Amino acid sequence: MGWESLSALLGPLGSPFLWQQMTQALKETLLMVSLSLVLAELGGLPLGVLLVVSGPGHLRPNPVLHHVLGIVVNVGRSLPFIILMVAIIPFTRLIVGTSIGTWAAIVPLTVAAIPFVARLVETSLLEVDPGVIEAAQAMGASFSQIIGRVLLPEALPSLIAGATITAINLVGYSAMAGAIGGGGLGDLAIRYGYQRFQVGVMIVTVVILVLFVQVVQVVGDSLARRVDHR
Amino acid sequence: MAVATQAAGILSDSREAAPLVEVEHLTKRFRQGRREIVALDDVSFAVYPGEIFGVMGLSGAGKSTLIRCINLLERPDAGRVTVAGQEMTRLTGRSLMQARRRIGMIFQHFALLSSRTVAGNVAFPLEIAGFPRPEIRRRVDELLELVGLSDRAAAYPSQLSGGQKQRVGIARALAPEPVLLLSDEATSALDPETTLSVLRLLQEINRRMGLTILMITHEMHVIREICHRVAVIDQGRLVEIGPVAQVFSRPQSEAGQRLLRAQLQEDVPADILNRPRDSSHRLFRLGFLGEVAHEPVVAEVVRTLPVMLNVLFGRIEQLGGVPWGRLVVEISGTPAAVEEARQYLKRRGVEVEEIRPVDQESAAVPSPARVEGGAA
Numbered sequence: 001m002g003w004e005s006l007s008a009l010l011g012p013l014g015s016p017f018l019w020q021q022m023t024q025a026l027k028e029t030l031l032m033v034s035l036s037l038v039l040a041e042l043g044g045l046p047l048g049v050l051l052v053v054s055g056p057g058h059l060r061p062n063p064v065l066h067h068v069l070g071i072v073v074n075v076g077r078s079l080p081f082i083i084l085m086v087a088i089i090p091f092t093r094l095i096v097g098t099s100i101g102t103w104a105a106i107v108p109l110t111v112a113a114i115p116f117v118a119r120l121v122e123t124s125l126l127e128v129d130p131g132v133i134e135a136a137q138a139m140g141a142s143f144s145q146i147i148g149r150v151l152l153p154e155a156l157p158s159l160i161a162g163a164t165i166t167a168i169n170l171v172g173y174s175a176m177a178g179a180i181g182g183g184g185l186g187d188l189a190i191r192y193g194y195q196r197f198q199v200g201v202m203i204v205t206v207v208i209l210v211l212f213v214q215v216v217q218v219v220g221d222s223l224a225r226r227v228d229h230r
Numbered sequence: 231m232a233v234a235t236q237a238a239g240i241l242s243d244s245r246e247a248a249p250l251v252e253v254e255h256l257t258k259r260f261r262q263g264r265r266e267i268v269a270l271d272d273v274s275f276a277v278y279p280g281e282i283f284g285v286m287g288l289s290g291a292g293k294s295t296l297i298r299c300i301n302l303l304e305r306p307d308a309g310r311v312t313v314a315g316q317e318m319t320r321l322t323g324r325s326l327m328q329a330r331r332r333i334g335m336i337f338q339h340f341a342l343l344s345s346r347t348v349a350g351n352v353a354f355p356l357e358i359a360g361f362p363r364p365e366i367r368r369r370v371d372e373l374l375e376l377v378g379l380s381d382r383a384a385a386y387p388s389q390l391s392g393g394q395k396q397r398v399g400i401a402r403a404l405a406p407e408p409v410l411l412l413s414d415e416a417t418s419a420l421d422p423e424t425t426l427s428v429l430r431l432l433q434e435i436n437r438r439m440g441l442t443i444l445m446i447t448h449e450m451h452v453i454r455e456i457c458h459r460v461a462v463i464d465q466g467r468l469v470e471i472g473p474v475a476q477v478f479s480r481p482q483s484e485a486g487q488r489l490l491r492a493q494l495q496e497d498v499p500a501d502i503l504n505r506p507r508d509s510s511h512r513l514f515r516l517g518f519l520g521e522v523a524h525e526p527v528v529a530e531v532v533r534t535l536p537v538m539l540n541v542l543f544g545r546i547e548q549l550g551g552v553p554w555g556r557l558v559v560e561i562s563g564t565p566a567a568v569e570e571a572r573q574y575l576k577r578r579g580v581e582v583e584e585i586r587p588v589d590q591e592s593a594a595v596p597s598p599a600r601v602e603g604g605a606a
């Protein structure tokens with residue numbers, strides 16, 4: 001590679017304007033991922049609990065509810081994110097007032113993550129030893145006591161691991177959301193690197209994204225380990 | 231009969247009280263695909279206050295189903311269960327929850343909460359029953375002291391041995407001061423030595439607090455070790471019930487005899503049971519229960535009859551508080567003399583059972599799942 005092409009590659013990185021944009025994009029990604037993670041957990045956790053307790057032989061078997069929830073979750077999970085994002089634009093407008101920008105991106109991100117979280121929560125809760133649930137029943141624990149004091153605490157390490165996976169997936173989805181004006185690192189990489197052929201910008205952005213995911217994973221793992229006494 | 235009166239004596243005081251647990255005509259069926267399994271078939275019995283009552287039976291006999299019907303983890307299809315005057319089978323929802331808090335339970339695989347420390351596990355039933363914090367702390371300290379785990383209060387279950395885990399399970403079960411303790415194969419996952427120490431703990435709790443214990447097990451030696459009375463269930467039916475000494479020394483039911491023979495095979499080395507024999511060399515299992523255990527019956531046989539008596543195996547243990555001697559002997563002589571010796575022993579009140587070759591016998595007896603070390 002010649003000297004000129006290298007300087008052409010790295011040239012734009014010297015621009016303070018670009019770095020300002022990058023900081024801004026990082027903040028946007030952080031906001032999108034963290035807020036939609038929290039909202040998706042708020043929605044997906046109860047859904048996952050409902051899926052589990054309505055299952056055969058569990059606390060409140062209810063084949064109809066179990067089945068319907070399962071279908072809803074599967075439909076939600078099988079829709080490609082781009083399509084979902086476009087399809088729910090009216091809903092996004094209704095909630096945020098606009099369908100463009102970081103705040104607007106949070107709506108489809110949350111909607112897409114809820115069924116994903118629900119399945120992960122279901123898997124985590126099913127791992128809890130049925131013998132322990134039965135012991136709690138034998139001790140006279142109520143339905144809500146079993147959920148709050150047995151199921152969720154016993155599954156906590158696994159729930160945290162699931163949230164970590166969700167957060168990382170959201171980083172990926174948020175890059176796509178960037179494409180329709182959601183902002184964030186992915187958006188930056190596409191606008192500068194792909195559309196304006198500034199490969200250097202794209203590489204730096206991707207490196208930041210990789211580091212971001214790495215940090216999420218490390219933090220998630222260490223949290224999960226700290227609460228794991230199994 | 232000396233045996234019967236002694237055995238009944240152990241229970242004479244508790245028998246006068248009203249039963250603590252009454253099981254009447256209990257029936258439970260399971261549907262498995264097309265097939266219907268009758269797990270419990272018209273089972274009735276009573277457990278008296280202060281008793282350690284054992285239920286034994288082979289795998290699949292319905293033991294777990296039975297104990298789970300007592301605290302209604304399983305709802306019976308028919309019949310009635312009454313615990314401490316309260317008809318469990320009538321309860322639902324909140325009243326059932328309240329009733330369950332008076333019945334402790336321990337499990338084969340301990341069923342401890344892995345997310346809680348030892349102290350947290352013992353506190354659990356008190357928390358859900360809404361005890362005030364200071365009282366919880368006091369009770370937890372007391373109980374950990376009782377089961378000898380005060381120094382492990384802050385440990386997590388994964389850091390404990392099996393025996394320690396079961397002690398936590400016992401402390402947890404005792405926390406709300408139950409009127410009854412249910413035990414579903416509580417020692418089956420433990421090695422023989424640990425089993426014995428857990429059984430001793432249960433026995434001590436029974437003696438010190440007068441706590442009634444209903445335990446199920448497929449291990450005969452567990453029953454022999456601490457139970458006062460025992461019931462045998464077979465294919466969902468209660469086929470035998472009585473003081474341990476009586477059921478173990480002369481089981482009336484087919485299932486009881488089978489269990490006992492399986493136990494014998496565990497106790498007596500196989501090469502002894504496999505010795506060649508014919509009409510002038512016969513192998514017998516002799517049981518001496520109570521009074522006979524102190525009499526020189528065997529010596530009398532040899533002195534008065536023209537036979538040789540070779541003792542191949544011997545053991546004396548306590549059976550529900552009654553001494554129980556067991557011998558495996560080979561009697562040799564003319565066929566007539568050997569037969570006469572057998573008759574003589576029988577007349578003297580000795581339990582006599584001829585031992586047929588193992589390969590013949592094992593065809594009829596399912597071999598024990600696991601060979602346990604003798605506990606005597």
Ligand SMILES: Nc1ncnc2c1ncn2[C@@H]1O[C@H](COP(=O)(O)OP(=O)(O)OP(=O)(O)O)[C@@H](O)[C@H]1O
Pocket residue numbers: 260261262267268269287288289290291292293294295296448
């Ligand atoms: N939930 C269930 N669904 C269907 N069948 C069941 C269920 N629970 C028990 N059974 C059946 O009922 C019968 C009695 O089972 P149970 O567990 O009470 O036996 P057990 O005496 O405790 O045996 P083990 O010593 O192996 O524990 C068995 O045939 C078993 O397959």
Ligand SMILES: [Mg+2]
Pocket residue numbers: 293294295415
């Ligand atoms: Mg069982």
